[in-house]
Amino acid sequence: MAGVISNLGHSSTAIKTSPRAAHQSATSEARWIRWTLISIAMLFLALFLLLPLIIVFTEAFAKGMGVYIAAITDPDAAAAIKLTLIAAGIAVPLNVIFGLAASWAIAKFEFKGKQIALTLIDLPFAVSPVVAGLIYMLLFGAQGLFGQTLMDHDVRIMFAVPGIVLATVFITFPFIARELIPLMQEQGKEQEEAAITLGANGWQMFFRVTLPSIKWALLYGIILCNARAMGEFGAVSVVSGKIRGQTNTMPLHIEILYNEYQFAAAFAVASLLALLALVTLVLKSALEWKAAREHEIAVLEAQTQ
Amino acid sequence: MSGLTSTDALPHQQLNKKQPWVKKSVLPGFGLSFGYSTLYASLLVFIPLAALIVKSFGLPLDELWDVVSNKRALASYRLTFGASFIGALINLIFGFIVAWVLVRYSFPGKRIIDAIVDLPFALPTAVAGIALTALYAPNGWIGQWFALLGIKIAYTWIGVTIALTFIGLPFVVRTVQPVLADLEAEVEEAAASLGASRWQTFTRVLLPALLPSLLTGFALAFARAIGEYGSVVFISGNMPYRTEITPLLIMTKLEQFDYAGAAALGSVMLLFSFILLLFINLLQHWSHKRTGG
Numbered sequence: 399m400a401g402v403i404s405n406l407g408h409s410s411t412a413i414k415t416s417p418r419a420a421h422q423s424a425t426s427e428a429r430w431i432r433w434t435l436i437s438i439a440m441l442f443l444a445l446f447l448l449l450p451l452i453i454v455f456t457e458a459f460a461k462g463m464g465v466y467i468a469a470i471t472d473p474d475a476a477a478a479i480k481l482t483l484i485a486a487g488i489a490v491p492l493n494v495i496f497g498l499a500a501s502w503a504i505a506k507f508e509f510k511g512k513q514i515a516l517t518l519i520d521l522p523f524a525v526s527p528v529v530a531g532l533i534y535m536l537l538f539g540a541q542g543l544f545g546q547t548l549m550d551h552d553v554r555i556m557f558a559v560p561g562i563v564l565a566t567v568f569i570t571f572p573f574i575a576r577e578l579i580p581l582m583q584e585q586g587k588e589q590e591e592a593a594i595t596l597g598a599n600g601w602q603m604f605f606r607v608t609l610p611s612i613k614w615a616l617l618y619g620i621i622l623c624n625a626r627a628m629g630e631f632g633a634v635s636v637v638s639g640k641i642r643g644q645t646n647t648m649p650l651h652i653e654i655l656y657n658e659y660q661f662a663a664a665f666a667v668a669s670l671l672a673l674l675a676l677v678t679l680v681l682k683s684a685l686e687w688k689a690a691r692e693h694e695i696a697v698l699e700a701q702t703q
Numbered sequence: 704m705s706g707l708t709s710t711d712a713l714p715h716q717q718l719n720k721k722q723p724w725v726k727k728s729v730l731p732g733f734g735l736s737f738g739y740s741t742l743y744a745s746l747l748v749f750i751p752l753a754a755l756i757v758k759s760f761g762l763p764l765d766e767l768w769d770v771v772s773n774k775r776a777l778a779s780y781r782l783t784f785g786a787s788f789i790g791a792l793i794n795l796i797f798g799f800i801v802a803w804v805l806v807r808y809s810f811p812g813k814r815i816i817d818a819i820v821d822l823p824f825a826l827p828t829a830v831a832g833i834a835l836t837a838l839y840a841p842n843g844w845i846g847q848w849f850a851l852l853g854i855k856i857a858y859t860w861i862g863v864t865i866a867l868t869f870i871g872l873p874f875v876v877r878t879v880q881p882v883l884a885d886l887e888a889e890v891e892e893a894a895a896s897l898g899a900s901r902w903q904t905f906t907r908v909l910l911p912a913l914l915p916s917l918l919t920g921f922a923l924a925f926a927r928a929i930g931e932y933g934s935v936v937f938i939s940g941n942m943p944y945r946t947e948i949t950p951l952l953i954m955t956k957l958e959q960f961d962y963a964g965a966a967a968l969g970s971v972m973l974l975f976s977f978i979l980l981l982f983i984n985l986l987q988h989w990s991h992k993r994t995g996g
Binding site: 448 | 724725726744749797804820823826868869891927949954960962972976
């Protein structure tokens, strides 16, 4: 599953334009069909993707620049931004370490139950974000399994930063691993075996051979993981308690403003997250383009040899 | 010389009756990486998920059954699954057209459009939720035109369906796109030279080849939509029995400190997630066999 799922989002294959589109042939469609299909596709994307994006920015500035600035510099908004950065700043590195470890074990070794391991890694993607928040509530909440013990030792996990970090980690758990596993499987293990045979120790091999060859895929995974970590709403809203200025992340802050009918302020904070989404898409496309170029060069080199 | 211990180099070792659980390799770090990832995954994912199931069985069976099958829960399943299904169906049709257009035709702005397809993956669901609500509310850019016709979109099941279409949009496009790009032109040429019309080539040659990826994309969009919360809560209006999705019902139970009830509904959703995950795995297995990949 990880293999095919990781193709989601990789659109590099689509970049090569088909030569058959240039002229009418037996294996292409009539001109009017082509343009009808293109129009339908564009209308659909404009309606579902472009309009929501445009309205975020229009509504954000609907009451003028002053309201916009006030909304994003408000102390509660600043606290929400800070908490979002903290949560992502802890969750992403944790999942990077897990992703590297899991993909090393899965891609470079043969063991029984590998297929099950691959499926289990994807599990958090299939679980509803609300359920993801709920499970931590059942463990660490006041009525939870460890609730009493935690209270006795005066440790707060729910309605506090640790709970938000836990929920974020759960939601973004598979991102890095599922980017790395297919790539590392494809790369094989000859390079690393050569390094070890030549006397490198494990860490030398990892930092000088493995890491350089997966760095772009790793970065790609980190970008997607980070976007999801900063934008997570459902799971975090279960565990946060939504205490203003304390346990509100940016998406939760947006919800509160929206429910208080402060639409311009809600959209102003939302516009920051929409910008993050756009930056994510640009970086992602740039990385895909780079990967496609490198692949092309490798193929050309292989052909000329 | 350690290379010789690799079982890859000595396939005859596989004939040994007692196979080790993990194949020997010269590469280091299996114990550490496997042990660490298993521990991390168990602590953060598997043990908490197990706690969910344990907690829901804390209820007496008849109460458990009532929680998961009372009228309000059934209404929420109907909305969640119905709207997710319609949303995935819309994405199946239009996602296929988008993938087709992006792979087969060239037109201005194609690269940008290709990149923006992933917007629902990158845009936080709460942002999508308030944006869609603003568009489809009775006084919104789109909603006002439907209001003239007497059709309400936001705060009805139609609004829920639109939000679930949005968040599932990239799945069909991104599963079909690579398969479509890799299809051999020769097959289509052969069909055409044997006298097939373009439509016949499409329905008899292309569609069967694309079917596994279309179904996979559909299933992924459907699975994503079922669990969705953030983009739906704003546009749905959250009326019990009418526009209340199952994740929201769980949320309501939590706010009323009904942890066991929330856990029971969560387990039902988890069960469906498992079934869908299994189904998607089977689909992909089938798809790999078809394409020989």
